[in-house]
Amino acid sequence: MNNTETHKFEDDKVLINALLKNDEFAFRYLVKTLYNPLLIVARAIAGSSIADEIVQESWISVLRALPKFEGRSTLKTWITRIVANEAKRRKKKESRFVSLDSFTSEDDSFLERFDSKGHWTSPPGNWGTASPDEILEESQLKKCIDATVKVLSERQKAVFLLRDMENYSLEQICNILDVSDSNVRVLLFRARNKLFQTIEHFQETGEC
Amino acid sequence: MLNCKQFVERATDAEEYQMASFGQKFQIKFHMFMCHHCRKYNEQFRTTTVVAKNLTLDDTPDVIIEEAVVEMKEYSVQDNSSIN
Numbered sequence: 001m002n003n004t005e006t007h008k009f010e011d012d013k014v015l016i017n018a019l020l021k022n023d024e025f026a027f028r029y030l031v032k033t034l035y036n037p038l039l040i041v042a043r044a045i046a047g048s049s050i051a052d053e054i055v056q057e058s059w060i061s062v063l064r065a066l067p068k069f070e071g072r073s074t075l076k077t078w079i080t081r082i083v084a085n086e087a088k089r090r091k092k093k094e095s096r097f098v099s100l101d102s103f104t105s106e107d108d109s110f111l112e113r114f115d116s117k118g119h120w121t122s123p124p125g126n127w128g129t130a131s132p133d134e135i136l137e138e139s140q141l142k143k144c145i146d147a148t149v150k151v152l153s154e155r156q157k158a159v160f161l162l163r164d165m166e167n168y169s170l171e172q173i174c175n176i177l178d179v180s181d182s183n184v185r186v187l188l189f190r191a192r193n194k195l196f197q198t199i200e201h202f203q204e205t206g207e208c
Numbered sequence: 209m210l211n212c213k214q215f216v217e218r219a220t221d222a223e224e225y226q227m228a229s230f231g232q233k234f235q236i237k238f239h240m241f242m243c244h245h246c247r248k249y250n251e252q253f254r255t256t257t258v259v260a261k262n263l264t265l266d267d268t269p270d271v272i273i274e275e276a277v278v279e280m281k282e283y284s285v286q287d288n289s290s291i292n
Contacts, residue, residue, distance in 0.1 A: 022280070022284040022287065024280070024281075027276070028273055028277060031276045031277075032267070032273055035268040035273075036266060037265065040265075056279070059276050059280060060283045063280065063287075064283075114212060114213040114216075117211060118212055118213035120212045120245045123248070124245060124248045124252055126248075127252055127255070130255070131255070132255055132258035135255070135259050136259060145259065145263065149263065160260065161265075164260035164261050164263075165260065165263060165265070170224070185224065192253065192256055192257060192260060195259065195260055196252065196253055199255075199259070200252070
């Protein structure tokens with residue numbers, strides 16, 4: 001698939017029309033661009049063991065339902081909801097218990113940076129004038145950041161992906177993941193904070 | 209008045225900040241004015257958020273795409289035969 005073919009599918013209407021005609025290139029584009037984000041969402045809802053199966057089975061569900069797509073959201077959001085609903089259904093069916101993150105015991109290392117009155121005991125270090133671009137261009141630091149994202153809990157990763165990388169609203173994230181507003185905020189804060197600490201540590205030590 | 213920990217917990221999502229009441233926004237701004245550690249944290253946290261928005265996921269493995277295409281072709285054949 002060349003770049004021109006890929007670019008044209010960035011337009012939802014073009015992509016939908018092609019998918020309705022069972023166009024293989026359009027389908028490849030869909031799987032290529034959506035598999036990883038959908039996998040993260042499915043893992044957060046149903047757990048790692050069945051997430052891949054849920055996503056792989058959803059492609060045909062998407063094709064079947066596509067003629068009924070009314071365009072009230074983006075195609076990506078609509079497909080994400082399909083996968084999220086399927087993940088919720090499967091989780092219920094298989095009666096798997098997926099534990100929520102422990103909101104009280106996790107990430108104590110950051111909370112230790114405040115005293116009992118809530119003041120900094122270990123304030124933020126100096127990053128100099130590093131801009132986001134400079135941070136991303138530093139290949140070793142980029143590796144540290146990628147490694148940090150990989151080890152986030154499934155729910156943190158899903159909230160972080162949907163909010164920061166995919167730009168979903170907090171309300172949409174609550175609906176997709178079936179998580180309360182306060183939990184979404186805690187998960188997001190913790191994920192971002194881990195990233196923050198990774199960058200801070202690297203700027204101070206030059207290591208992950 | 210907010211302490212640093214409360215500032216850190218409340219001032220970290222732009223959408224959340226937009227939804228905050230006038231009084232809450234004032235508390236956040238006032239704390240930032242008074243505390244240089246939190247000013248620095250806020251600035252660096254914003255940088256972190258911009259970095260986060262520019263991250264990309266790994267590429268989808270080819271084997272996943274090929275498996276899905278096989279399924280899609282089978283569906284396509286069934287779909288066409290049901291039309292005909």
